[in-house]
Amino acid sequence: xxxxxxxxxxxxxxxxxxxxxxxxxxxxxxxxxxxxxxxxxxxxxxxxxxxxxxxxxxxxxxxxxxxxxxxxxxxxxxxxxxxxxxxxxxxxxxxxxxxxxxxxxxxxxxxxxxxxxxxxxxxxxxxxxxxxxxxxxxxxxxxxxxxxxxxxxxxxxxxxxxxxxxxxxxxxxxxxxxxxxxxxxxxxxxxxxxxxxxxxxxxxxxxxxxxxxxxxxxxxxxxxxxxxxxxxxxxxxxxxxxxxxxxxxxxxxxxxxxxxxxxxxxxxxxxxxxxxxxxxxxxxxxxxxxxxxxxxxxxxxxxxxxxxxxxxxxxxxxxxxxxxxxxxxxxxxxxxxxxxxxxxxxxxxxxxxxxxxxxxxxxxxxxxxxxxxxxxxxxxxxxxxxxxxxxxxxxxxxxxxxxxxxxxxxxxxxxxxxxxxxxxxxxxxxxxxxxxxxxxxxxxxxxxxxxxxxxxxxxxxxxxxxxxxxxxxxxxxxxxxxxxxxxxxxxxxxxxxxxxxxxxxxxxxxxxxxxxxxxxxxxxxxxxxxxxxxxxxxxxxxxxxxxxxxxxxxxxxxxxxxxxxxxxxxxxxxxxxxxx
Numbered sequence: 317x318x319x320x321x322x323x324x325x326x327x328x329x330x331x332x333x334x335x336x337x338x339x340x341x342x343x344x345x346x347x348x349x350x351x352x353x354x355x356x357x358x359x360x361x362x363x364x365x366x367x368x369x370x371x372x373x374x375x376x377x378x379x380x381x382x383x384x385x386x387x388x389x390x391x392x393x394x395x396x397x398x399x400x401x402x403x404x405x406x407x408x409x410x411x412x413x414x415x416x417x418x419x420x421x422x423x424x425x426x427x428x429x430x431x432x433x434x435x436x437x438x439x440x441x442x443x444x445x446x447x448x449x450x451x452x453x454x455x456x457x458x459x460x461x462x463x464x465x466x467x468x469x470x471x472x473x474x475x476x477x478x479x480x481x482x483x484x485x486x487x488x489x490x491x492x493x494x495x496x497x498x499x500x501x502x503x504x505x506x507x508x509x510x511x512x513x514x515x516x517x518x519x520x521x522x523x524x525x526x527x528x529x530x531x532x533x534x535x536x537x538x539x540x541x542x543x544x545x546x547x548x549x550x551x552x553x554x555x556x557x558x559x560x561x562x563x564x565x566x567x568x569x570x571x572x573x574x575x576x577x578x579x580x581x582x583x584x585x586x587x588x589x590x591x592x593x594x595x596x597x598x599x600x601x602x603x604x605x606x607x608x609x610x611x612x613x614x615x616x617x618x619x620x621x622x623x624x625x626x627x628x629x630x631x632x633x634x635x636x637x638x639x640x641x642x643x644x645x646x647x648x649x650x651x652x653x654x655x656x657x658x659x660x661x662x663x664x665x666x667x668x669x670x671x672x673x674x675x676x677x678x679x680x681x682x683x684x685x686x687x688x689x690x691x692x693x694x695x696x697x698x699x700x701x702x703x704x705x706x707x708x709x710x711x712x713x714x715x716x717x718x719x720x721x722x723x724x725x726x727x728x729x730x731x732x733x734x735x736x737x738x739x740x741x742x743x744x745x746x747x748x749x750x751x752x753x754x755x756x757x758x759x760x761x762x763x764x765x766x767x768x769x770x771x772x773x774x775x776x777x778x779x780x781x782x783x784x785x786x787x788x789x790x791x792x793x794x795x796x797x798x799x800x801x802x803x804x805x806x807x808x809x810x811x812x813x814x815x816x817x818x819x820x821x822x823x824x825x826x827x828x829x830x831x832x833x834x835x836x837x838x839x840x841x842x843x844x845x846x847x848x849x850x851x852x853x854x855x856x857x858x859x860x861x862x863x864x865x866x867x868x869x870x871x872x873x874x875x876x877x878x879x880x881x882x883x884x885x886x887x888x889x890x891x892x893x894x895x896x
Contacts, residue, residue, distance in 0.1 A: 328643050336473050340428055343473065346421035350481040353414045358488050360407035361621060363400050365496055379495055418481075422474045430470030437462040447724050451683050456538025464533050468642040475642065479635035482628040489625035493618075500618050504625065507591075511629075518580065522640070525576050532570040539563050545806070581634040665742035668733060671749045671829035671860070672699035674720060678729035681712070681719050688727060689715055693885035695878060697830070702853065702861040704871045707880035713864045716880070717832045720862075722746045751828035755835035757819030759807030764792065765799040768821045782825035785855050786817045787840075787848045812839035820848065824855070831856055834864040842869075849873070 336343050366381040384403075385395055393399045441450070441458050450458075494501040543550060543559045550559050674697040682688040689712040697703065697720075705713050718724040719731070722743035731738040733746060760767055768774070768782055779799065783789055791814055795801040807815050816839050823831060831852070837845045849870065852861065863870050871877060877888040 329639070332472060332643065333476075336425070336429065339432065340425050342421060342428075343425050346418065346425055346477060347480075349414060349418045349421055350477055351484065353411060353418050354481055354485040354488060356407055356411035356414055357485060357624070358492060360404055360411055361624060362492060363404040363407065364620070366395070366400055380492060418477075422477045425477075426470045426472075426474040428470075429473055430466055433469050434462045434466040437466060447718060448683055448685070454534065454538040455541050456534040456536070459537045459541060460530075460534040463537070465530070472639055472642045475635040475638040479632050479639060482632035482635060485628040486625055486632060489621060489628060493621050493625060496621070497618055500622065504622060508629065522577070522580055525573050525580075526640075529570065529573045529577065532566055532573060536563065536566040536570055539566060581638060587630070664740070666736050666740050667742045667745040668736075668749055669745070671734060671746070673697065673735070674731075674733055674830070674860070675735075676726075676729060676731040679719070679726055679731060680728035681715060681724060681726045683715065683724070685727075689883060690880065690885065691883045692729070695885060695887050697860050697862070699829070699860055700858055701876065702874040703863065703876045703878060704874040705862060705864045705878045705880070706866065706871060711880040712883070713880060714834055716885075717752050717834060717862070717864060720830065720832065721750050721752055748826070749828055750830040750832070751823040751826055752832040752834055753816075753819045753823045753836035755816070755838055757807075757815045757822075757836075759803055759810065759815060759818065761803075761805070763797075763800045763802050764795065764818065767803065767818055768799075768825055770822050772826065774825050778825055781855075782821040785824050785848075785851045786821035787844055787851070788814075788817050788821055791817070813841070813844065816840065817848070820852075824852075828859065830860040830862070832862040832864065835866070837870070838865075838867070845869075 362380050363384060366384050384400075388395060388399055388403075437458075441462075490501065490504065493504060539559075539562060543563065550556060675695075677694045679693040680688050680691045682690070689710075693716070705716065707713050715724065719726055722738075722741070726738065733741045760770075765779065768779065774782075783792055783799075792798055803809060807818075810818070816836055820833075820836060837848060840848065845867075846869075861874075863874060865871060872890075875889065877890065879886045879888065
């Protein structure tokens with residue numbers, strides 16, 4: 317299991333790297349700044365080497381010290397402690413400034429990746445994700461993808477840059493350590509080998525905690541959103557204790573797993589240095605008699621270099637762990653935004669400009685593969701006619717409307733839009749011509765006007781038309797700011813009938829060729845319902861009207877009744893009765 321997880325990470329990392337550097341040019345600059353910072357880091361540390369040559373015990377001068385002495389000579393400076401201290405402070409100051417730029421650039425690229433992934437995930441789900449997939453998964457799955465997990469992937473570059481920078485710094489540090497003190501270099505390699513074994517053993521826990529944290533995050537998101545949207549139901553059923561306790565249990569487990577992950581990261585940075593310090597305490601104990609021929613400056617130089625090397629390696633391990641953890645979240649995000657639309661490329665599709673006929677023969681459909689709710693349906697929708705789609709709850713009425721909208725692909729049979737096979741139709745253009753009004757109209761944040769327009773530029777005449785046909789005029793006139801009155805969350809300050817009429821107005825304003833009303837008048841009183849239906853039939857007399865309903869008054873006033881029973885569609889033609 318562990319090798320499988322690591323293998324996926326290794327395979328995904330090159331793809332992620334290409335994605336970053338092809339989409340975010342500033343990532344290249346971040347790499348240059350990171351390399352510059354590492355060189356300055358060791359440049360500052362290596363300035364101490366000329367001071368420590370006297371403590372080597374062999375009377376020789378290291379190659380690095382000779383290079384620095386040559387540089388100092390060319391600058392016209394004296395080979396004295398004050399010069400080395402000045403150079404050390406100068407390089408350290410530049411290193412701090414470059415480090416600040418490095419963090420800023422890495423953070424900038426990370427946030428741009430976050431915005432790209434979160435926006436791309438949301439767009440993919442809203443526009444292209446098949447309804448079968450959406451119904452199969454929880455709301456927490458998608459909110460986690462566009463939220464927590466997009467943040468994680470955004471951090472991958474940050475941690476990856478830190479890891480590569482730390483690895484590069486460690487390699488340079490080991491080279492400098494070898495040139496300065498081969499015995500210290502050999503002991504360091506032995507120490508790193510033993511540390512690597514320990515980290516390898518701990519890796520299995522790392523991946524286990526990662527998988528658990530992802531699952532718990534999605535569960536907690538789902539619970540929070542479902543409880544928030546269903547707060548009225550929770551309180552009406554005295555379920556507050558159940559909901560809050562369940563969420564607290566999830567968050568408690570999630571926070572505990574995050575603690576373990578953070579502890580691993582911090583430990584990878586600090587434990588090697590702590591071990592080294594412990595060894596130094598033992599070796600330098602006043603009565604130990606060890607390292608008696610080594611000067612304080614020499615030992616201090618070696619110790620500082622070792623601490624820096626181990627610190628960089630710890631950062632590399634911790635950042636690498638974070639990269640592995642966060643990249644595992646990327647698999648689902650890549651699945652959402654990485655694959656193309658579920659339909660063929662738009663250039664091979666035929667745009668729909670007018671819908672006057674929809675026909676299907678032997679149509680089979682269902683939300684779950686292999687489980688058909690409707691089978692072998694054959695019928696035709698024609699402009700200028702009204703239809704009533706009736707049947708028991710769960711019989712497939714709303715599912716059939718999803719097929720007509722292009723939201724659900726048929727499992728079998730033939731479907732034609734204007735004599736064009738469904739597979740060749742541009743679904744985006746189809747949805748501009750086919751509209752559905754649901755029983756529970758979704759109200760979004762904003763004003764009444766915003767909820768009717770719903771992002772579409774609508775003239776005053778079109779808005780007035782929609783308001784009048786939907787029977788909203790009196791309601792709008794009574795509002796303190798008319799159409800510009802702000803609505804509360806999910807339309808809490810609206811009645812069920814007002815919500816339904818806003819949904820009707822939203823569809824009417826778009827002048828669809830096919831208008832499907834899914835129990836869209838169920839919350840209206842009889843008088844209001846009859847007035848709204850009469851206006852709809854008049855204004856959409858040349859369109860296709862489909863009523864998904866149990867209302868006998870509506871059923872008896874249409875041209876055809878489509879009954880769904882036991883997965884079969886039965887068509888009954890009748891003489892339309894005029895609404896009273």
